[in-house]
Amino acid sequence: MIRxxxxxxxxxxxxxxxxxxxxxxxxxxxxxLKSADLWFPRYGIPTYGSGQAADMDxxxxxxxxxxxxxxxxxxxxxxxxxxxxxxxxxERPAFVASFNVGPFTEYQITDxxxxxVTVHVNRExxxxxxxxxLGQRDPDQIVGADVANSxxxxxxxxxxxxxxxxxxxxIPYGHGQxxxxxxxxxxxxxxxxxxxxxxxxxxxxxxxxxxxxxxVEPATYxxxxxxxxxxxxxxxxxxxxxxxxxxxxFKHLKDWRRDIRARRGDALPTGLxxxxxxxxxxxxxxxxxxxxxxxxxxxxxxxxxxxxxKEDAFxxxxxxxxxxxxxxxxxxxDFQRVVERHIDVPMDWxxxxxxxxxxxxxxxxAWRAEPTPEHxxxxxxxxxxxxxxxxxxxxxxxxxxxxGGEHAYVRVNVRxxxxxxxxxxxxxxxxxxxxxLESVLADVKTExxx
Ligand SMILES: [Zn+2]
Numbered sequence: 001m002i003r004x005x006x007x008x009x010x011x012x013x014x015x016x017x018x019x020x021x022x023x024x025x026x027x028x029x030x031x032x033l034k035s036a037d038l039w040f041p042r043y044g045i046p047t048y049g050s051g052q053a054a055d056m057d058x059x060x061x062x063x064x065x066x067x068x069x070x071x072x073x074x075x076x077x078x079x080x081x082x083x084x085x086x087x088x089x090x091e092r093p094a095f096v097a098s099f100n101v102g103p104f105t106e107y108q109i110t111d112x113x114x115x116x117v118t119v120h121v122n123r124e125x126x127x128x129x130x131x132x133x134l135g136q137r138d139p140d141q142i143v144g145a146d147v148a149n150s151x152x153x154x155x156x157x158x159x160x161x162x163x164x165x166x167x168x169x170x171i172p173y174g175h176g177q178x179x180x181x182x183x184x185x186x187x188x189x190x191x192x193x194x195x196x197x198x199x200x201x202x203x204x205x206x207x208x209x210x211x212x213x214x215x216v217e218p219a220t221y222x223x224x225x226x227x228x229x230x231x232x233x234x235x236x237x238x239x240x241x242x243x244x245x246x247x248x249x250f251k252h253l254k255d256w257r258r259d260i261r262a263r264r265g266d267a268l269p270t271g272l273x274x275x276x277x278x279x280x281x282x283x284x285x286x287x288x289x290x291x292x293x294x295x296x297x298x299x300x301x302x303x304x305x306x307x308x309x310k311e312d313a314f315x316x317x318x319x320x321x322x323x324x325x326x327x328x329x330x331x332x333x334d335f336q337r338v339v340e341r342h343i344d345v346p347m348d349w350x351x352x353x354x355x356x357x358x359x360x361x362x363x364x365x366a367w368r369a370e371p372t373p374e375h376x377x378x379x380x381x382x383x384x385x386x387x388x389x390x391x392x393x394x395x396x397x398x399x400x401x402x403x404g405g406e407h408a409y410v411r412v413n414v415r416x417x418x419x420x421x422x423x424x425x426x427x428x429x430x431x432x433x434x435x436x437l438e439s440v441l442a443d444v445k446t447e448x449x450x
Pocket of ligand 1 (some may be wrong): 050206209228231
């Protein structure tokens with residue numbers, strides 16, 4: 001089940017159901033927080049755009065043998081007898097804060113690319129389960145690598161993060177959650193049994209919230225995708241560009257497309273944000289996280305230079321948006337304006353179709369080619385469009401393979417039930433791929449010309 005309060009607060013990502021409910025080994029060796037985000041004085045449930053951000057001054061008294069990490073900057077730490085008293089102050093108003101404490105081993109990550117990171121891992125409990133006997137890497141190394149590498153990657157592509165020190169700390173639950181300068185990570189991710197990339201992306205997702213959700217805060221409940229969709233996309237991007245795993249990158253995009261398509265027609269639109277969680281809780285992850293990530297993937301490929309395969313235009317948009325709203329709140333419209341400034345095209349149609357609508361197009365491609373008198377080829381393309389309103393429009397790329405092995409890319413503006421185009425080519429086309437590189441959230445089929 002989903003913990004409703006936390007879900008509304010956001011910046012939480014669950015591992016799959018099969019993992020979510022698993023309790024960690026050696027239950028008596030863990031500290032269970034009663035609440036990660038509803039423990040401090042506040043009005044109601046902290047949520048995006050609730051206007052309840054506050055400066056926080058936090059003092060903890062805890063057994064000296066248990067490392068503690070909190071949101072905010074550590075300004076004082078002293079030990080008297082068995083008790084350590086630590087004092088933390090948030091560096092800017094925060095709408096949510098948390099901490100964690102337990103029988104942890106503490107590791108410091110020092111890497112010239114990033115601010116210092118402290119990792120708290122329940123090493124004893126993992127030894128209890130025999131992780132080290134199985135010859136796995138140490139749990140702190142498994143997690144530390146993604147924490148450091150994603151922090152470095154996001155600093156490079158988005159810009160400098162807000163804080164000067166980060167804590168990544170283990171919790172005995174099946175989810176992760178981000179707070180200013182602090183991330184909670186499921187105990188399960190310190191074990192990394194799965195080989196499908198979910199853990200790497202999960203850890204990068206939580207780290208990405210230091211940019212999306214905390215660095216730039218969604219201004220209203222409708223803008224939740226600026227946090228969760230952006231963080232999910234960041235995890236995917238990390239998988240593709242840093243871990244260099246195209247296979248897992250495309251696999252997750254396809255899995256998410258299947259989830260989204262399965263709910264079209266019934267699910268509420270991504271642009272309703274937190275309302276989706278209130279009305280249809282089970283759709284929140286699909287429509288706000290996964291479809292939100294797909295919206296960025298579509299924007300990225302819309303801006304991709306197919307001649308050079310460079311995506312600088314998209315990275316510039318992301319860095320510019322972050323830079324402009326760093327430490328502030330932003331709406332979807334603010335993001336749209338940054339995109340429009342970069343590409344100089346009105347984008348209402350794009351945000352309207354993909355964030356306010358739930359329709360997912362099906363494209364059916366047919367083509368034929370014939371030689372022309374000038375020793376060239378005329379390529380006739382027909383794309384039928386189904387499952388969307390008549391005025392639904394989207395530029396869709398086509399990869400054309402030419403005799404001789406060369407590739408050409410074109411973008412066709414698909415609009416209405418039938419779109420037709422004729423292209424002049426220097427050589428005979430031998431194969432066509434509609435929607436290469438998972439550029440549009442769509443289903444693609446082919447049919448004969450007649
Ligand atoms: Zn999240």
